[in-house]
Amino acid sequence: MARNLSKDKILPGVTPTEYCEAEGRKLSDFRYVGVHVNSLERTVDFSPPRLPNPEILARFLDAIPEKAVVVLGYTMITSATELGIITYASGTALVPKTKTPRAH
Secondary structure: OOOOOOHHHEEOOOOHHHHHHHHOOOHHHEEEEEEEEEEEEOOOOOOOOOOOOOHHHHHHHHHOOOOOOEEEEEEEEEEEEOOEEEEEEEEEEEEEOOOOOOOO
16 A cells, blocks of 8 residues: 555564654654565466566565555565565554544
8 A cells, every 4th residue: 555655664674662763753753564465376386586476576576564654674485485485574664643632
């Protein structure tokens, strides 16, 4: 859903604490949403170079919540199995919390 989130906002080696310190924000300003997708490319050709399924990034971007401002801890793992090439992509989206008015 968050195709509007640019790829430079997907940060593999940054923790939420590091991000908040760099941006002058608090951890409590955000909800944390796990983003996880996988793909299976059935093949018997395992000769290098073998790249992960090109649709995995598009599917990952689609899985990011609409209001996310950044995805941290992005990881992609590709493995060859008897079924084919399996790719997993994972990260944590930071979504700003909406402020609710306090009752008087």
